[in-house]
Amino acid sequence: MKKNASKAQSKAHTNRRASEASIPTKSSGNGARRNGNRGGQYPLRSNPHGIPDYRLEVPNVRTVEEWVDSEFRYKVEGDLSSEPPPLRESKYLNREQSIDIYRYMLLNRKMEQTLENLFKQQKVVGGVYLGLGQEGCSCASAYALREGDWIGPMIRNQGALLVRGFKPRDVMMQYMAKSGAPTGGRDAGSHFGDKHKRHIAAPISMLGDLIPVLAGVALGARLQGKNIACLTWVGDGGQSTGPTYEGFNFAAVQKLGVILIVENNLWAYSTPVDRQVACRDLADRAIGYGVPGFIVDGTDPNQVYDVTYEAAQRAYAGEGATLIEAKMMRMRGHAMHDAAAYVPKPYFEYWKKRDPIARMEKYLLDKRWLTEKQNNELIDSVQKQIDEDREFADASPYPDGATAEERVFCDNGAKIPFLYGQPRVRKVEKQKLGAASDVAHFR
Numbered sequence: 001m002k003k004n005a006s007k008a009q010s011k012a013h014t015n016r017r018a019s020e021a022s023i024p025t026k027s028s029g030n031g032a033r034r035n036g037n038r039g040g041q042y043p044l045r046s047n048p049h050g051i052p053d054y055r056l057e058v059p060n061v062r063t064v065e066e067w068v069d070s071e072f073r074y075k076v077e078g079d080l081s082s083e084p085p086p087l088r089e090s091k092y093l094n095r096e097q098s099i100d101i102y103r104y105m106l107l108n109r110k111m112e113q114t115l116e117n118l119f120k121q122q123k124v125v126g127g128v129y130l131g132l133g134q135e136g137c138s139c140a141s142a143y144a145l146r147e148g149d150w151i152g153p154m155i156r157n158q159g160a161l162l163v164r165g166f167k168p169r170d171v172m173m174q175y176m177a178k179s180g181a182p183t184g185g186r187d188a189g190s191h192f193g194d195k196h197k198r199h200i201a202a203p204i205s206m207l208g209d210l211i212p213v214l215a216g217v218a219l220g221a222r223l224q225g226k227n228i229a230c231l232t233w234v235g236d237g238g239q240s241t242g243p244t245y246e247g248f249n250f251a252a253v254q255k256l257g258v259i260l261i262v263e264n265n266l267w268a269y270s271t272p273v274d275r276q277v278a279c280r281d282l283a284d285r286a287i288g289y290g291v292p293g294f295i296v297d298g299t300d301p302n303q304v305y306d307v308t309y310e311a312a313q314r315a316y317a318g319e320g321a322t323l324i325e326a327k328m329m330r331m332r333g334h335a336m337h338d339a340a341a342y343v344p345k346p347y348f349e350y351w352k353k354r355d356p357i358a359r360m361e362k363y364l365l366d367k368r369w370l371t372e373k374q375n376n377e378l379i380d381s382v383q384k385q386i387d388e389d390r391e392f393a394d395a396s397p398y399p400d401g402a403t404a405e406e407r408v409f410c411d412n413g414a415k416i417p418f419l420y421g422q423p424r425v426r427k428v429e430k431q432k433l434g435a436a437s438d439v440a441h442f443r
Helices: 007-018 095-120 135-143 158-163 168-175 210-223 242-253 282-289 301-316 345-352 356-366 372-395
Strands: 061-068 071-078 150-152 230-235 258-264 293-297 322-327
Touching (some): 095 135, 095 158, 095 168, 095 301, 095 372, 135 158, 135 230, 150 210, 168 372, 210 230, 210 242, 230 301, 242 258, 258 282, 258 301, 282 293, 282 322, 293 301, 301 322, 301 356, 356 372
Parallel strands (some): 230 258, 293 322
């Protein structure tokens, strides 16, 4: 990953590794590394079930059904008129790291805006699923990991792919099915990864299925003598699926370093979260799994980074899995074909004021970590990269049809080396054939 990341990100990872010993876990004492900010982040409250909540605001609203002139629709009950709070100070991020995350967020936003334009120009093969309003969660959480850790992004976590070293042109070519795309034009959309260098498990459409995959990756690393963090995301709808429970429960029981961020973006396609689950906070499900659970504001990159970073430290210490609920809203429909007409307008108005990029920009300017001139130069540099990458992707050729059968199936004869070392196994005495399955109910 480091070879593909920016110099600033590489330095950030070096800084974090140098002081990991001071991060508080059950096994490492109380001294926490600080970036010089006053106060730092600690939970402001706990929900009724004792789940720590880092948010600066807790809106008391719900979505209800109503019939008006024989037409079914949803409406909001509660007050959504408050102004957004400032970002919380991070305990760990310094100026350079914060600007780096901000740049990834901008790159994420502008890349997806370009994908939307390419879709409207009919240059995209398949659909486009935008993560508008979720850039802070995707980028900050992926940035909190270190080299050797794994991620399993979903369709709205394309910012995490950028943090891991993919370029916008890679993503654009993938959506356009060009020969230079990560899959060589053999798949479209965000269904690609990199198991060799960037440690990315490819996203799949089956919601929740990446969770048992990442649990298996964490188990494989442990068998090779290494505790790693494996970060994946799932939406509020996806967390209701069987694979989510089965995979995360396995990680909890085996104390595997799986970090699951449940992106509560209010809508599972067109179904509001109030109609999916009875619990008010999805983080309450951590209690049933027997793992630490936390609630953060998904539009506050500092909250997302800090809680993910601390979850990673627990993973490295062998303390197991963590569930984080990031509350935000999906600011578009499920995909380009979905106008999201079912979403009450007050929701859009409330969350638009909590745009993570606008909040991060204000935070950096208010702290004087960026001047107006520096900010404008950064925005211009991101736009320049996007324009160059779009031009490159648009001009790239499609794959040769004669190669259609190549790079489709794995070569079963290929030897796959162990990534972290030889597995540590324990010798056992040989048993008679069938003795292991000779149980009472078979007699």
